[in-house]
Amino acid sequence: MDDTRSRQVVIAGAGVAGLTAALAFSERGYLVRLFEQAPRLEAAGAGIQLSPNATRFLRQLGVLDRLLPAAVRPEAVVLKDAATLRELARVPLGQAAERRWQAPYLVAHRADLQDALMARLAERPDISLVTGARVGGIATGPRHATATVEIAGKTVEAGGFLLIGADGVWSAIRAFGGFAAKSRFSGELAWRATISADSVAGEALAAVGAANCVTTFLHPGFHLVAYPVSNGTAFNLAAFTRGEIIAERWSGHADPNMLVGAMRGTAAALARLAEDAGPWTTWPIHTVEQAQPWTTPAGIALIGDAAHAMTPFAAQGAAMAIEDAAILAGFVAASPADPWGALAAWEKVRRPRIAKVARRGAVNRLAWHASGPVAVARNLFLKLRSPEKLAADLDWLYGWRPPEIVDRR
Numbered sequence: 001m002d003d004t005r006s007r008q009v010v011i012a013g014a015g016v017a018g019l020t021a022a023l024a025f026s027e028r029g030y031l032v033r034l035f036e037q038a039p040r041l042e043a044a045g046a047g048i049q050l051s052p053n054a055t056r057f058l059r060q061l062g063v064l065d066r067l068l069p070a071a072v073r074p075e076a077v078v079l080k081d082a083a084t085l086r087e088l089a090r091v092p093l094g095q096a097a098e099r100r101w102q103a104p105y106l107v108a109h110r111a112d113l114q115d116a117l118m119a120r121l122a123e124r125p126d127i128s129l130v131t132g133a134r135v136g137g138i139a140t141g142p143r144h145a146t147a148t149v150e151i152a153g154k155t156v157e158a159g160g161f162l163l164i165g166a167d168g169v170w171s172a173i174r175a176f177g178g179f180a181a182k183s184r185f186s187g188e189l190a191w192r193a194t195i196s197a198d199s200v201a202g203e204a205l206a207a208v209g210a211a212n213c214v215t216t217f218l219h220p221g222f223h224l225v226a227y228p229v230s231n232g233t234a235f236n237l238a239a240f241t242r243g244e245i246i247a248e249r250w251s252g253h254a255d256p257n258m259l260v261g262a263m264r265g266t267a268a269a270l271a272r273l274a275e276d277a278g279p280w281t282t283w284p285i286h287t288v289e290q291a292q293p294w295t296t297p298a299g300i301a302l303i304g305d306a307a308h309a310m311t312p313f314a315a316q317g318a319a320m321a322i323e324d325a326a327i328l329a330g331f332v333a334a335s336p337a338d339p340w341g342a343l344a345a346w347e348k349v350r351r352p353r354i355a356k357v358a359r360r361g362a363v364n365r366l367a368w369h370a371s372g373p374v375a376v377a378r379n380l381f382l383k384l385r386s387p388e389k390l391a392a393d394l395d396w397l398y399g400w401r402p403p404e405i406v407d408r409r
Contacts, residue, residue: 047236
């Protein structure tokens with residue numbers, strides 16, 4: 001393999017995972033070719049929660065300072081009963097989070113995070129980003145992988161010692177790379193809207209105490225997460241209901257009466273949001289079976305949703321993608337003589353962490369949609385947990401540090 005290819009990383013997908021991976025590898029002296037299928041970068045979804053385990057890496061990569069002016073530091077994560085608006089639990093954030101976990105908890109618009117990543121990317125001449133580039137196939141050989149990429153009607157080959165699939169839940173790299181698993185519809189729909197803080201719906205949210213917090217309203221038929229974005233000038237809303245499968249893409253359309261029906265029986269201020277906050281964009285939640293391999297000996301690695309898409313009920317999808325990318329770069333850089341072996345070591349380290357986060361999301365979903373005696377037991381448990389204890393329950397997640405990497409130079 002020529003010297004250039006031996007130091008070159010090819011990445012498919014310029015979302016949060018791919019952009020973070022490009023920066024992480026560039027910081028360690030690698031050449032990066034980054035390909036994005038979309039003709040222009042557009043942030044999928046709307047709001048994003050970035051817990052301290054994610055912002056810690058963003059700070060190391062020089063991204064955090066670029067994001068802070070547009071982000072919001074919420075005062076707390078709050079759980080409320082959707083019918084009565086009674087507060088059930090509160091986890092302090094803000095300065096308390098930064099002291100406890102040594103990094104801030106932020107909420108932001110995805111476009112603002114993307115802009116911050118791109119601003120840092122523009123400072124790295126060793127990263128080449130091409131949009132409108134669709135991967136049409138993969139070829140592997142001894143210690144190298146080559147992607148066939150279609151760009152503006154022409155076909156080019158991009159090869160390196162490492163090919164990273166950061167192309168999301170419907171990953172082309174997962175399909176072409178011989179990974180067996182396909183995504184699976186979870187049976188859940190996410191309904192998303194962004195509203196102005198000074199709109200009727202925005203003022204209603206502020207009136208129920210959601211202005212400076214990440215607030216989750218719990219109900220047996222749905223739950224709604226609301227938090228400020230864009231420096232507090234707007235609110236991100238994400239409601240989750242059961243539903244039928246819709247088109248396999250980031251957003252689609254479903255009958256809004258499904259959401260209206262799910263929100264019946266809630267407090268009047270919330271029930272009106274189903275109509276006042278529209279139009280809603282519907283997002284089918286797909287997952288990827290985590291038992292599949294994430295790496296191959298030929299030098300292919302899947303990160304983020306391409307490897308292990310999970311339901312969003314732990315609010316850790318972006319954080320896990322950021323962790324994946326940064327830690328993968330560290331493992332590879334620490335083992336220049338055998339970067340392919342480093343892939344397997346990285347996967348071994350990441351699997352228990354990802355599995356634990358996925359379990360936390362599943363528990364959250366059950367608890368947030370509980371009814372009858374189960375809901376009574378949930379509320380009693382939360383009542384007995386002080387804010388300090390609830391924060392301590394999250395130390396394993398927000399305070400997590402990657403394992404020490406053995407340098408094999």
